[in-house]
Amino acid sequence: MAVHLRLARTGRHKRPMYRLVAADSRKARDGRFLEILGIFDPLKEQGLPELKQERVLTWLHQGAQPSVTVRTLLRRAGVWKQFEAEKAAKKKA
DSSP, X not given: OOEEEEEEEXXXXXXXXXXXXXXXXXXXXXXXXXXXXXXXXXXXXXXXXXXXXXXXXXXXXXXXXXXXXXXXXXXXXXXXXXXXXXXXXXXXX
């Protein structure tokens, strides 16, 4: 089973909100997921997601593949940089 980190749309008409979820890659965009990892509201000024950083890092270390949009959001939040640093440290050791 390939796990992807991606956005699932919630909210109402013309007022989108997204959940960052870990989901099986074969499931539909708004279908069944394994875990909710955060919330992203694109209408807020800051444009930063509210994340459970420890859980996101856990999924990434287990091999979950983030979508392009999720990777961008993780970079904005600083989680991707932390993941890359931990991965490089692990490779050196």
